[in-house]
Ligand code: FES
């Protein structure tokens with residue numbers, strides 16, 4: 001049997017494509033996600049947009065040499081300008097722009113410091129919004145510690161990791177197989193896990209609360225030595241690869257040095273876990289009819305929840 005992913009088309013949902021801070025007015029950037037070339041830009045007035053990259057005039061990539069001009073994006077090839085709604089606002093050498101010419105604009109939001117794009121292959125409008133996470137930007141929590149990886153897998157495979165209780169013991173070395181409970185609620189999957197952790201301070205109880213809004217937005221709260229929140233987004237680049245965005249914030253301890261130390265230790269531990277999972281993900285096959293045992297945890301529930309994100 002050779003490895004192939006049955007996850008087609010790309011799942012619908014909100015996905016991170018940038019940090020808000022990295023997209024000032026006038027910024028233009030080429031992106032490649034969902035097997036598509038895209039362009040991200042912010043107008044002088046502050047409007048943020050993501051369009052399909054290729055100019056509908058003669059196909060130039062607007063993210064390679066395109067320029068923001070006021071409230072429009074100017075193509076590098078023949079200088080047509082595209083407005084924030086995707087319509088052509090100027091053909092500089094003609095007063096007869098084709099009325100129907102329009103760039104495809106994807107829904108975009110700026111929330112929790114992240115730039116999120118809604119992707120649906122069939123063009124359906126978003127049926128839910130990315131929730132505001134109260135810890136983000138709060139005085140008692142640290143600014144984001146950011147990490148990013150490119151991994152040869154697909155979003156559903158990484159999502160399954162949260163409910164695959166046995167792997168925590170055998171891949172990550174938890175002292176016990178965690179207790180995991182999962183509940184699906186529309187686009188949201190809530191997973192609650194408890195486990196014994198080996199720490200430099202000895203054995204202790206750990207708890208993880210993970211709430212996933214589709215595959216592209218997850219909020220994971222860790223309780224243990226210190227409270228930590230992780231915003232995660234697993235974004236398909238193409239049919240084989242994902243971009244993984246992790247943004248950590250730690251609840252501040254009385255001493256700044258202690259916060260930094262404990263926060264760094266937790267981030268390092270999550271990086272270690274990701275490094276442990278990666279060779280499994282990059283080489284495993286996705287079995288549609290796996291041979292599960294009753295103690296494998298809520299893998300079936302995750303797969304039923306996942307179905308809603310595949311259009312058609
Ligand atoms: S290809 Fe963009 S203006 Fe011609």
Ligand SMILES: [Fe+2]
Pocket residue numbers: 161167171172273277
């Ligand atoms: Fe894992």
